[in-house]
Amino acid sequence: MTVKQRKIVLASSIIALSFGIVPTVSAMHIMEGFLPPSHCILWGILCIPFLIAGFFSINRTRKEHRKTLLIFAMAGAYAFVLSALKIPSVTGSSSHMTGTGLGAILFGPAAVSILGLIVLIFQAVLLAHGGLTTLGANTFSMAIAGPLLTYGVYKLCQKMKMNRLVSIFLAAFLGDLFTYCVTSVQLAFSHPSEVGGMAASLAKFLGIFAVTQIPLAVIEGILTVIVIIGLESYAKSELKELGYLSR
Amino acid sequence: MLTIDKFSYLSKLRYINAAEKFSFAVITLILCVVSRSVCAAAITLFAAGFLTVYKGKIPLFRYLRYLAVPVVFLLFSTLAVFVNISRTPLDLFAVPVGSFYLTGSRAAAAEGIRLILTALAGVSCLYFLAFNTPMPDILNVLLKLHCPKLLIELMLLIYRFIFLLLDIASALSCAQASRLGNKDFRTSCRSFGSLLAVLLVLAMKRSNALYDAMESRCYDGTIRVLNETYPPRAGEIAAIIGFELLLAAAWLLEVYML
Numbered sequence: 407m408t409v410k411q412r413k414i415v416l417a418s419s420i421i422a423l424s425f426g427i428v429p430t431v432s433a434m435h436i437m438e439g440f441l442p443p444s445h446c447i448l449w450g451i452l453c454i455p456f457l458i459a460g461f462f463s464i465n466r467t468r469k470e471h472r473k474t475l476l477i478f479a480m481a482g483a484y485a486f487v488l489s490a491l492k493i494p495s496v497t498g499s500s501s502h503m504t505g506t507g508l509g510a511i512l513f514g515p516a517a518v519s520i521l522g523l524i525v526l527i528f529q530a531v532l533l534a535h536g537g538l539t540t541l542g543a544n545t546f547s548m549a550i551a552g553p554l555l556t557y558g559v560y561k562l563c564q565k566m567k568m569n570r571l572v573s574i575f576l577a578a579f580l581g582d583l584f585t586y587c588v589t590s591v592q593l594a595f596s597h598p599s600e601v602g603g604m605a606a607s608l609a610k611f612l613g614i615f616a617v618t619q620i621p622l623a624v625i626e627g628i629l630t631v632i633v634i635i636g637l638e639s640y641a642k643s644e645l646k647e648l649g650y651l652s653r
Numbered sequence: 654m655l656t657i658d659k660f661s662y663l664s665k666l667r668y669i670n671a672a673e674k675f676s677f678a679v680i681t682l683i684l685c686v687v688s689r690s691v692c693a694a695a696i697t698l699f700a701a702g703f704l705t706v707y708k709g710k711i712p713l714f715r716y717l718r719y720l721a722v723p724v725v726f727l728l729f730s731t732l733a734v735f736v737n738i739s740r741t742p743l744d745l746f747a748v749p750v751g752s753f754y755l756t757g758s759r760a761a762a763a764e765g766i767r768l769i770l771t772a773l774a775g776v777s778c779l780y781f782l783a784f785n786t787p788m789p790d791i792l793n794v795l796l797k798l799h800c801p802k803l804l805i806e807l808m809l810l811i812y813r814f815i816f817l818l819l820d821i822a823s824a825l826s827c828a829q830a831s832r833l834g835n836k837d838f839r840t841s842c843r844s845f846g847s848l849l850a851v852l853l854v855l856a857m858k859r860s861n862a863l864y865d866a867m868e869s870r871c872y873d874g875t876i877r878v879l880n881e882t883y884p885p886r887a888g889e890i891a892a893i894i895g896f897e898l899l900l901a902a903a904w905l906l907e908v909y910m911l
Contacts, residue, residue: 437723439775440730440768443687465803472872473864479807480860483814484853487822490655493845508849524808528815531783531791532655534722538679538779539686597734597768610733625842632846637853644857 434589434615435529435544438537445596450542453523456550460519477647478513482521485509486528489535493625504585507578508630510553511560512645522549547588556581571631579627586619587612655819656715657783664709664785670885671790672797677893678782684900685774691767692903694774700896701777709785716780723776731769735761788812793880806876814856821855822848 441449467474488505509518523545529535536544556577563573594608637645661667666674678701685697705711735757747756782791789812796805825848829835834844864872 435726437726437772437776438779439682439686439772440727441686442689443683446686461801461803464807468803472868473861475807476810476860476864476867477857479810480814480856482807482811483818484856486811486815487818487852488849490819491822491826491845491848512853520804520807524804524811527808528788528811530779531788532657532815534657534719534776534780534783537775539682539775593730593733597730599734599737602737602739606737607733610736610738611730614729614733628842629846629849632843633849633853636847636850641850641854641857644854647857 434547434586434619435526435536436540436589436592438530438539440537441540441543441592441596443539445592446539446542448542449546449592453519453542453545453550456519457523457545460516460521463516464520478517478521481509481513481517482524485518485521486525489525489529490533493629503626503629504548504552504582506548506552506585507556507581507626508633510556510581511574511577511630511634515550515553515557518553519545519549522553525549543589543592547585547592551588552581552585555584571635574634575627575631578630579623582623582626583620586615586623590615655815657719657780658788660711660715660784661787664705664711666704666709666785667787668883669785669889670883671786672794673885673889673893674782674786675791675794677896678778680893680897681900682775682778684897684904685771685778688900688904689767689771690904690907691770692907693900694767694770696900696903697774698770698777701774701781705777705781705784711784716784719780720773720776723772727769727772731765734768735765737761789878789880793882802875809876809878814860817859818852818856822852825851 464474464478468478485505488508489502491502493503506518506522509521513521523541526536526541526544526549527538530537530541559580560573560577563576568576590608590611593611594604597607598604599607599610681697681701685694702716706713706716737756737758738753739756747754789809792805792808792812795808796802826834826844829844829848833840835841
């Protein structure tokens, strides 16, 4: 090989390597620019009532106790850090928690909508997960639909006097699955298939993303249970402050 | 740990007026997404990359690696867009599987390429903003756009707390790793769970201490910060307007040519 050839081989292998380092299999953030503009606006508008509800709920509690703003901020930062940490995985690829389940159980769905919006903005700008135009769609699936379902399942299980840990697992697991289903619906809705239309497209998206999302949902459920066990054993007073034990 | 944040403070474009950078990124982004034009996307991809890497002096390989972050998502989703399962083969390719075909059409392939380019152009706009503008500057722009005060204040606090918590988390995971906390999958799950639990406890402790400190310094519910401002320059604004016009022209040209 001549020097020139060697240089070309080196350069091309560096480029290949820089692309080949396994990118993060993150929770299903729809990437920037993937949705057509009408859908971006549509999902954004769908989010607004929930965000306003969350906004008023935070504003009200802030008026009552000034300290709650700091607690909310800490909760938001916690949710961000949660999604930035690599979780243990079997395959060696790096993956992240969505944290929606834990957030909804600890902080309630109203606060999670606003915190989720902020966390998604930070994730887009600081971690390159998600994007600005797809913010509405991502907020809807991860900060509204998922947490609402988690909270509903959790409350339902409590009503049915189920084992606490089982109900937390179910709530987090189902919330995660629901997030993934909503994202698939959003994707299918914006890119219907040529053959079979939206239903076929939905089936394809669900099928392809199931490979990564179902194991992740199970892991997320287990981790949420472990975290809650840990919190209940040595953070009773902090949990009371968040209103988790009284709820 | 947050590489993008670190680079945004080191960028050579950091001291350009933040509103200019913000409007450049957002308007270009919207133009790309609305037009879905291949030309506009290609121009944007090149221009944003050039500005970030050449003008901002962000290392090229880091930039490329970050561009590759959403590639898994992109590959999976575009695959779903242009591979169909059907009984009749379409015109581009068809792989028989049993009595069905895995098949795709030319139109869908073109659509897939258009989608990939638009998405990558969008990501490059986002990166232009993220790699060259520190978060407090972006918040300042949002404040000028009349975002609700509560939201901005929460974002400011959250931004501050993220680094506190990341510090604690990295210390905890270092301690766990040095005690064989990740020796197999079971232990690492347990360690991760206890890390998160301890992290929440410490976070609450920190926020309590912070509240006490702020209260003792007359915190009345609002946080006032001084901002450094860099005035916008006429030449830069003209360049931005020129670029957006160029994009629009490329889009119109493509619409008329095809």
